[in-house]
Amino acid sequence: MKALEVKNLSFKYLIGKEKVFENLSLSINKGELVAIIGRNGSGKTTLCNLLRGFIPHLTQGDLEGDILLYDDSILKMDLSDLSDKIGYIFQNPFIQISGIKETVYEEIGFGLENLGVPRDEMIRRIEEIIKLLKIEDLKDKHPAELSGGQRQRVAIASILAMDPEILIIDEPTSQLDPKGTEEIFEIIKILKEQNKTIILVEHKIDLIAEYADRVILLNDKNIVFDGTTSEILSKEDVMSYGTNLPQIAKLGIEYNNKVEKLSKIPSVLEEAVEVFKDKV
């Protein structure tokens, strides 16, 4: 079942000289974890903003085509109706945090307050999320005194508390250390198991290789590659679009080109162990 569908979309920002997208079509199924990759400036965040309705509701521009959430056009829906269906986790946690709440606990409750969730239910959800994200030690702190990584976790918590069915997550780990990053991906995995539809923009390609179902590569106003994760992330061409490949795939390609042909280019560790176990 299609959760989101983009139909022949063209878009240009009001102040932009060039179109960001030209006749782009795409559909995302319910329960799918889709990673959007591409060089900076290829439109990843713009696409997220369109799927969330921030464009054209908050930021205007020249838009053609349509975007559907199930059967309803996002372009015609009310932004506030969208907010409990699609959650958006911003790229920059310094922007996401409200700045008007004095503790992390209240910050996480901010969205729920605005949705008018009853007090008991609010407390239950906040505590559940705090536990899920392992931020018990932060709950009484002031959001302004958190480190970059801590803020990123709080930003994620405040959206998950609203329990949206679709999640758009724009570079959730840019400020996080490797362990914190894996923890976020583990949370994303749990959300996927809860059958959430997840659209993820992320540069940490090795982790996309491990967790995503599908990869979409954006370049020059449209989609260049769209396919299963292992299919796309073993293509050498991906790197010519300013996007890295997993280390494991790079090793496979290098070996394939310089030593001997491989039957399959691995993109994750387990596949590489299979490929190389008889060679070492």
Place this chain on the structure above:
Amino acid sequence: MNGIKIDNVVFNYPNGFCAIDDVSLEITKGEKIAIIGQNGAGKTTFVKMMNNLLRPTEGTITVDGIDLKELTTAQISKKVGYVFQNPGDQLFNRTVYDEIAYNPRYNKLEESKVKELVEDAAELCGITQYLKSNPYDLPFGLRKFVTIACVIAMGSEYIILDEPTAGQDLDGLVLQSKIIDELIKRNKTVIIITHDMEFVIDNFDRIVVMANKKIVADSTKKEIFWDFEILDKASLKQPYISKLAHDLKMKNYIIDIEGFIAEVKNK
């Protein structure tokens, strides 16, 4: 003595929170060094003390033999430049040009010299075409290069980059490698904080690992990425190629693709 020398430094925040607990380190002039470790380990606090943005509660830091306590902010910028983790903390001018020109102008350089410095730094950082733009009209990834250009134009001998790799695409990472190489060629010293282990492996040999307010290791990448005790203490993981070599029970501390392929060929 040339270099940065940090002796038994302690840093307590005004609320009493201790962020750095008795740390010593020597950095030789002209070298490049990566500081890695968990969020909250104290990395940013530590490097901010190297250019007086924070002053140690205890201990001393000398740069080229001069005690940092003796230097004013203007003097320190000649010596040590710091590129902030969040560009928003650093940028405040209306155009990229004015931003990069800010420190050279503050130092009352001739406008022709200022122009030369701005153009050189902008070219190295790949932002020449944005000199007339407002820094805040640029996306995060490019804004980071504006902040790096500012510090290059300052002419600092020691350049500290705090998580420059965050949010960069492949082109951005390749350009950052190029900038680091060029700075080393110009006899600058580069100190970087990053979470990108592949970037560390590609560009650095000496690695300092911080965990829980202290330095827990200071060694070569081969030593560090195969020392499971240290990795565990700092909540770090082996990079992918090392992990693969480990899972395949290969020897010789492999850390990169080149090393891996050489080892397989050797068999």
